[in-house]
Amino acid sequence: MPRTVFNRLYRAIEGEGLFVRRKDALSRGGIHPLLRMVAAIRMLAYGAAADSLDEYLSMSEDSVLQSLKSFCSTVIQKFGIEYLREPNEAVLRRILEINAARGFPGCAGSIDCQHWQWKNCPIAWAGKFKGKERNPTIVLEAICDGELWIWHAFFGSPGSLNDINVLDRSPTMERIIAGEFPPSIPYTLNKKQRTMPYYLADGIYPSWEIFRKTIKDNTAKKEEAFAKAQEAIRKDIERAFGVLVARFHILQNPSRLWKRSDVSNVMVACIILHNMIVESRRDDYQSAMASLQHFGEARAMFAAVQSFTMVSSRHSRITSKVDHFSLKRDFIEHIWNAHGSV
Template sequence: MNKSLFMGIVHRLSTEIPYFRLTEDATGRTSLSPLQKCTAAIRQLAYGGAADQQDKYIRLAETTARKCLHNFTAGIITLFDDEYLRHPTPEDLERLLHTGDDRGFPGMIGSIDFRKDVERAFGVLQARFAVVKNPSKLWDKEKIGNIMKACIILHNMIVEDERDSDTIEEFQDEEFTFTVKRPTKAGNAIGRRKEVRDSHIHQQLKRI
């Protein structure tokens, strides 16, 4: 996810969702920042790890990390559902039923072709969000549904954000400036992915 997109999400959540606003307890201690809460939630979606793993990375207890994920997914759905999640219409259902009827499955929605489309869509989500790929026995149906909706919305936001951009951003430290270029074609994206996973290139970079 582009840094500017992530910070935009953090800003919207911190200004419009009460859970993400800075507060103080009775002792005057400040709550976790919106950035910490959103980072913890995104890490759980992206890497699919247990909530207690956030304690090592961002110093959050398991129960707090779970609250961050729950409120993050609910907030994403509340703020961006209408804009980034297309809901089926009666016309969609009628079209799918008609297609199923034409292919010899009267009363059934679509056919094997549509099932392949669904499998491909889940494959894309699993590649981006490990939480979709991992077992989900820890959550009830409502939370699983919210996680899936939030992942779809985030995926659509990322795709739209990257569509017309040639580069991600420049990341600077004291000595170097890195510009990460974004591929504009699917073939280039596949090539970049192979380069990232190439063990020979990995060893070369380690020796630099």
């Protein structure tokens, strides 16, 4: 974690919740807020047990756990609006421009799911949270861009659900069907104008217009070229999951927290910290990817209430298999014309 991010976190949480230095009955100073923050970050970064920090920080197990929970909830409260925001039209245009330069015009990011094992899941819930992993897990659905910024994070679904079941519960999918997101941004694909952005996904996702999947068992050279290009760009979300777990080893180990809300807060806080690090690293290198501040501050987007007929019509369009395969044919030709001979 860069020092600038660490200092910004400390300035924000100092004086909040447990991060206040209090005196005991003998007027001796208690645990310093900086020490509490270091304990919480060490637990997130190294996945260490709470009692293992006693020798290093002279804090009891209960104090470390309380610091972790308070740190995560405070980070969500202070930075959640900024770093878990929905991309506005200007930011979305920037993402589309970057992906168009990579060979995928109209691509708004990559979507996928990942499981986090819940060791202390209540026995009564074990069957509900146990899926193909054979252990209770909680599912994270995420969407990221090429810089690994996570724009959408939906965490909390039981591990017995697969990616399609989680998609049915996704708040972003509800907003897409309601017409609230994403905005219509025109782009050209194979000499045709389209307005619906899409996400790169793996084979389990449905054949809808908003998903662009690879082609299995491809035999033609055009299909093979498209499959290679799609799988290469879709690796953004796999890289994002890998970087997230590598930065916060607490996500690599089974969660030892008891409450589902605490587990969720840890995951969300790690995603916020991840986005903060991505933002700080973005400012450290020169590339064609301009800083977000050049496009104004991102904000949540709202649309007028639509009638049932309009929502139903949009749902039919988004889930249309005809449009999905039409888009796939255009993409095969686009990739072949651009990179087929390389």
